[in-house]
Amino acid sequence: MIIIQSDDLRSKFINILLKNSFDKNDAELCADIFTENTLTGVASHGVNKFRSFIKMVQNNYVKPKAKPIKLNSFNALEQWDGNFGSGPNNAWLITERAIELAKQYGTGCVALKNTNHWMRGGTYGWKAAETGFIFICWANTIPNLPPWGSKEARTGNNPIIFAVPKKDGPVVLDMALSQFSYGKLDTYKKAGEKLPFPGGYNSDNKLTDDPSEIIESFRPLPIGLWKGSGLSLMLDLIASILSDGNPTFKLSKTEVDTGMSQVFIAVDPEKFFSKDEINNLVEQIISNFKSAEPIDNNVDILFPGERAKRTKEEYLKNGIPIDELVWEKINSIL
Amino acid sequence: MIIIQSDDLRSKFINILLKNSFDKNDAELCADIFTENTLTGVASHGVNKFRSFIKMVQNNYVKPKAKPIKLNSFNALEQWDGNFGSGPNNAWLITERAIELAKQYGTGCVALKNTNHWMRGGTYGWKAAETGFIFICWANTIPNLPPWGSKEARTGNNPIIFAVPKKDGPVVLDMALSQFSYGKLDTYKKAGEKLPFPGGYNSDNKLTDDPSEIIESFRPLPIGLWKGSGLSLMLDLIASILSDGNPTFKLSKTEVDTGMSQVFIAVDPEKFFSKDEINNLVEQIISNFKSAEPIDNNVDILFPGERAKRTKEEYLKNGIPIDELVWEKINSIL
Numbered sequence: 001m002i003i004i005q006s007d008d009l010r011s012k013f014i015n016i017l018l019k020n021s022f023d024k025n026d027a028e029l030c031a032d033i034f035t036e037n038t039l040t041g042v043a044s045h046g047v048n049k050f051r052s053f054i055k056m057v058q059n060n061y062v063k064p065k066a067k068p069i070k071l072n073s074f075n076a077l078e079q080w081d082g083n084f085g086s087g088p089n090n091a092w093l094i095t096e097r098a099i100e101l102a103k104q105y106g107t108g109c110v111a112l113k114n115t116n117h118w119m120r121g122g123t124y125g126w127k128a129a130e131t132g133f134i135f136i137c138w139a140n141t142i143p144n145l146p147p148w149g150s151k152e153a154r155t156g157n158n159p160i161i162f163a164v165p166k167k168d169g170p171v172v173l174d175m176a177l178s179q180f181s182y183g184k185l186d187t188y189k190k191a192g193e194k195l196p197f198p199g200g201y202n203s204d205n206k207l208t209d210d211p212s213e214i215i216e217s218f219r220p221l222p223i224g225l226w227k228g229s230g231l232s233l234m235l236d237l238i239a240s241i242l243s244d245g246n247p248t249f250k251l252s253k254t255e256v257d258t259g260m261s262q263v264f265i266a267v268d269p270e271k272f273f274s275k276d277e278i279n280n281l282v283e284q285i286i287s288n289f290k291s292a293e294p295i296d297n298n299v300d301i302l303f304p305g306e307r308a309k310r311t312k313e314e315y316l317k318n319g320i321p322i323d324e325l326v327w328e329k330i331n332s333i334l
Numbered sequence: 335m336i337i338i339q340s341d342d343l344r345s346k347f348i349n350i351l352l353k354n355s356f357d358k359n360d361a362e363l364c365a366d367i368f369t370e371n372t373l374t375g376v377a378s379h380g381v382n383k384f385r386s387f388i389k390m391v392q393n394n395y396v397k398p399k400a401k402p403i404k405l406n407s408f409n410a411l412e413q414w415d416g417n418f419g420s421g422p423n424n425a426w427l428i429t430e431r432a433i434e435l436a437k438q439y440g441t442g443c444v445a446l447k448n449t450n451h452w453m454r455g456g457t458y459g460w461k462a463a464e465t466g467f468i469f470i471c472w473a474n475t476i477p478n479l480p481p482w483g484s485k486e487a488r489t490g491n492n493p494i495i496f497a498v499p500k501k502d503g504p505v506v507l508d509m510a511l512s513q514f515s516y517g518k519l520d521t522y523k524k525a526g527e528k529l530p531f532p533g534g535y536n537s538d539n540k541l542t543d544d545p546s547e548i549i550e551s552f553r554p555l556p557i558g559l560w561k562g563s564g565l566s567l568m569l570d571l572i573a574s575i576l577s578d579g580n581p582t583f584k585l586s587k588t589e590v591d592t593g594m595s596q597v598f599i600a601v602d603p604e605k606f607f608s609k610d611e612i613n614n615l616v617e618q619i620i621s622n623f624k625s626a627e628p629i630d631n632n633v634d635i636l637f638p639g640e641r642a643k644r645t646k647e648e649y650l651k652n653g654i655p656i657d658e659l660v661w662e663k664i665n666s667i668l
Contacts, residue, residue: 074605076410077440106411107443149635150626162568173564224557230507230638234496249622271408288583292484301483304564
């Protein structure tokens with residue numbers, strides 16, 4: 001690991017994006033998101049993913065100059081086309097659009113088709129909640145999760161995000177629908193470790209905690225078993241209906257990860273209650289949750305988003321540890 | 335088991351509700367919901383729960399003449415007070431209200447406080463989707479699920495429902511956030527069976543598939559382990575913020591289950607697309623999901639809501655099997 005300061009990381013991203021046909025404002029926004037994702041401890045959707053993102057740009061799967069356009073609107077409901085632009089930029093703009101609708105109507109729902117990977121979905125939840133909004137968003141993915149009862153990956157480990165404002169840092173749940181992501185499985189595999197819980201089926205239809213077996217069988221467990229399988233289907237249905245975009249089955253497993261559908265819902269609680277009233281309630285609920293009797297007195301009970309906040313504070317102070325090979329490859333991007 | 339026809343069950347419910355201070359229309363709606371829940375195979379939130387529902391009425395926890403009233407509204411966002419009326423009646427009316435808002439604004443979000451148990455949440459998803467709407471709703475519950483890392487039940491197994499229209503019967507996911515409900519644990523326990531998957535921790539902090547141990551420890555597993563624990567917190571936060579109602583920690587574990595908070599979100603996809611366009615897409619996605627290669631060729635891959643539809647068709651044709659003791663107790667209600 002080498003240590004890079006957040007500002008240096010951001011500048012590096014901007015320079016590379018500018019060289020790859022991004023306009024200045026778009027490059028800055030995209031760099032902000034990749035930097036934020038890395039700062040909050042999600043390097044897998046930050047610095048570690050940047051090189052493959054640039055390759056998508058260079059191969060014209062991600063179109064750096066494309067902008068999302070509105071196709072349909074009816075008061076608080078809108079449908080947009082992402083035109084295969086940068087996933088993070090598109091998601092950020094559509095988050096802002098959902099917030100605008102919530103300002104105007106109390107709540108707003110925007111569906112987006114033909115977009116690209118948004119990297120860390122939690123970033124859009126953070127943005128909305130820091131602005132005072134309750135926020136829910138989700139994306140569909142390539143087929144990488146078997147429907148319950150099947151051994152064939154036909155539905156997605158679709159990420160869903162729930163965000164709620166809190167004064168000293170929002171509460172944000174950012175979860176994919178497989179119990180362990182392929183990234184996490186790979187991390188355990190490389191460390192030669194077993195998973196802490198069974199994470200999928202092996203090729204003999206047995207539950208296993210061996211990450212290699214799950215990577216091979218392509219059969220990770222959905223969260224909640226049959227429940228997560230059903231939830232995956234629902235999120236895919238709603239995203240593709242409202243956006244008129246690709247459902248998971250049209251997103252190929254074998255080709256590149258592009259053209260997915262997303263939904264963004266914002267609600268403005270300050271239409272009825274003051275910031276202080278909302279914050280007091282949130283603080284009470286969080287405090288009650290965190291003070292539940294722990295199994296292990298040395299392990300804190302965390303609320304969703306708490307670890308990200310801590311990591312960001314630490315990395316802003318001490319710099320961000322980055323895998324040397326990752327950094328080397330980023331520096332070699334033309 | 336004895337066999338009761340759906341119409342007879344409904345009449346029985348209506349008669350008892352009328353004797354317990356329900357007005358005619360309210361009694362009919364409430365009876366419709368209890369009948370529908372039973373017909374779709376969810377007796378645990380239908381006929382099996384009716385006697386305890388009437389006890390709640392007789393003890394004045396459920397107020398049969400109370401109506402929900404609107405406290406705040408801002409275009410597509412509303413906040414209502416359930417006034418401790420009948421949970422099923424309140425949830426049905428608020429579902430209709432969310433649908434009205436979606437008609438007017440494309441989407442609508444209604445939060446409800448001080449309501450009572452809605453029984454089977456899926457019923458409201460069914461109603462909305464059968465009318466052509468995409469629908470999401472959830473409720474908080476008494477503290478009955480430990481936050482991840484804790485051994486103390488401080489958050490809820492909050493049910494959440496996602497519903498999507500389909501011409502020959504909608505797609506509806508109705509899931510609580512514990513892997514197995516206490517009802518299910520009890521069913522396995524009474525049958526002397528182990529759970530098919532680990533369902534919670536025992537009092538020695540070990541994962542167990544023994545339903546008795548989980549009932550004793552009060553430590554069921556959240557779906558997705560740490561993910562479901564986080565989702566439970568998010569749903570509680572959003573429901574109590576938007577409704578200004580009780581969060582889970584104010585809903586006592588020891589007293590009766592009353593005064594919870596709920597959220598209802600409707601979206602009208604027909605603002606942009608025709609019924610046929612929507613249905614074609616839904617059928618394609620469902621067909622792809624169901625045709626995934628099964629683990630066991632004798633076990634169908636089902637979409638959420640498929641079993642309920644089959645059960646209802648069967649029960650309408652052949653009558654509903656009802657536990658004799660349950661029926662006897664209902665007949666003894668004064």
